[in-house]
Amino acid sequence: MLSAAMSTQELFISAAHKCLSAGKKRLSVTKCLDVAAQLSAVDLGLKPALLYDINSASADQVQQYLSSLQASQLVSKSLLTLELNGNALIVNPISVQSSVEQFFCDSSVAVIDICHSLEKPAITDPDRGELKSMKHDLLLLLRKLTEPMEDDKPQYVGQKSEEWNLCTVFGLLLGYPVTYWFDQTKTFENCLSMTPLVVTTASATWQGDATGHRCCLYSFSIPAILLQEFQPKLDKWRHRLQEKINQQDVLKDLTVCQSTVTLPSVCL
Template identity: 75%
Template sequence: MSGSDGKKSSSPGVMDWIGSACRFATDRNDFRSFLSVSTASSRSKMQISSDIVIGSTMSAQELFVAAARECLSAGRKSLSVPQSLDLAAQVSAVDLGLKPALLYDSNSAGADQVQRYLSSLQSSQLVSKSLLTLDLNGNALIVNPVTVRTNVEQLFHHGGMSVIDVRHSLEKPAIAEPLTEELKSMTHDLLLLLRGFELKEAEKPLYVGERSEDWNLCTVFGLLLGYPVTYWFDQTKSFENCLSMTPLTVTTASATWLPDSAGHTCRLYSFSVPAALLQDTQPNLENWRLRLQERFQQQNVLKDLRVCQSTVTLPSVCL
């Protein structure tokens, strides 16, 4: 009887010990789980914190390059770093009013991608909100609407641009009447378009629409890009021209872009004029150069403006 009572009296102690051991094991597993989760959480927080610090310390050049490589890929191929820097310098020049617009041709990215790139720059406060993406018959342009309108109005009211007739039927290029009825109509439509665009901060590309179907895009690009010389041909008859084996004087303007301490040299302008017509177009070329120098002196993002000329002769010229 006493043996039986002794066995019963020891049972609660054994059970208590087993219960304590189980609780210890459970608590230890819980602690390990907690420690694992806490460590992972800490690592995650450290990674997020690290990413924020890295993002906040990126230079302007790095932000420009990151936006270009993220937004402007063609297929699986992104822009190279030099391409991204060239594009950044030109967009900065448009923002500063040094050039009225940029025709995007770095790769086959479309207007929607160019708009995404521009929006990224604007959200990072790298360029102003006033810049717009224009889709002109499938061609994407980044436009400073105020600068473009000012340039076009000056042409419309005061001249200042030489128009070169390069119809294929001509024996050689010739100076054309700068404001033919066709060019007057096109310029007038373009001005109306630009005045409407100035009032918008677009999140999508602005499409010119049907009114541009009859425009000579070669001439329009000369207007939009701020060239002192542009070409014209009768596109209702032929898209060919008479510039084959014609000596051309090519004018280029380049500068060093300095968003940070490191500089990057880029080309801001490049256009041509038949060498035989250089003297006739010289007043407009000189006026363009002086106005560019004046605007250049009013900013400090780009330095070392260089304008130079060279002569080339090509078997064919695509406009």
Template identity: 75%
Template structure:
């Protein structure tokens, strides 16, 4: 049971420990606070969605956690849980819908082909039709979201998502300025091995009661060879994030930093 006289921080931690335990192991207080900060960022529209990866809790457990937060009025009732082929996301349907509409009409997201057969990653427009179809399917999904009131179960995406490249879908749902694509009918490998990647990370401080918690809001990579071609996408994303950040007072001290890494293998 979650008590009304608990602090905001304690309520978030209690909700996580109550709903998200796997076996006898529950999330630690730092993990619970990091998740709380992330969900708060989604609720504020600072990020459109959160891909849940704190532990192996099921989508039903994540829904229970979200419902508990909503019952305690810690987040709005508009947030929903989405299960994509066993991957769980907490989604702000308004922000996701707005982002997808913009991608559909303004091409603000660069689609990068990283098929294993390529010598190096390339930006592709040849898949624009496939991307458009995927976005339209996602928007249709969001309209189904809007018909739900205080969903008690996650929204499961069935057979349709088996045709999607989930790496591409996650890039779209998480609000990245670039998204990767590869031909999964041929191989799930990619051409990013030993390819210099610029990793962009956006972090902020969540003000929770007496303790401030620093958390990562975004982390995505762009092949260094494509930085010039994707610069406008990156700048548009950065300006949009800064503008949204100014419109709230829950998170503070936004920082965006970039580092370059080269890895022997990259799992997407």
């Protein structure tokens, strides 16, 4: 009877405070609502996955949070928690598989080589050896996620993922139209230092209650020198996102904006 008297936002906040605390520190209400809005976006297929990186909550805690919301019927049972090299993601198995398969079928996602040895970022072939091997392993993993699994447990990715470039993998899993790659077997440094980067941010208003909460759904960067070449992919990505926004009533008022930043070092 308690849940019937609580608003949607209050239920999300309560679950976050109960499950996602790091030590004695609880998430702020704003952070709770940010997670709720992004999770709703994942559930609706507006984004394939949510990378939980707000605090040091474990994958088990993220799973407890997700299970609590599923028990309250706030999100669907199909969502699950994926633990990847110490990182926790909540994924929509069907959406994330479709996103990755689409990348390798129609090259809708651009891959940018940012190896430290390069003078400037450059487009790379998504079928190059390292990426092709990762593609095969990643698709096998994602297809398994659609199979019945043990409830209330995160799905742990095996040791094979230690060979993957997580920067590239996260770009694919999170649905970005562009992702970075570098040869991590040589160094984790990159060539983005003092390189102007165009940051694209997509935000929407979550209608979790009568009072809407504005939330960032996507944020990714592209080297400014490559922006003109990638603009058609960006336009296509934005159009697809707007179409999805128009097909539901939970997140509204999509805004996509760009800004340029130049940093002395870029950690990925």
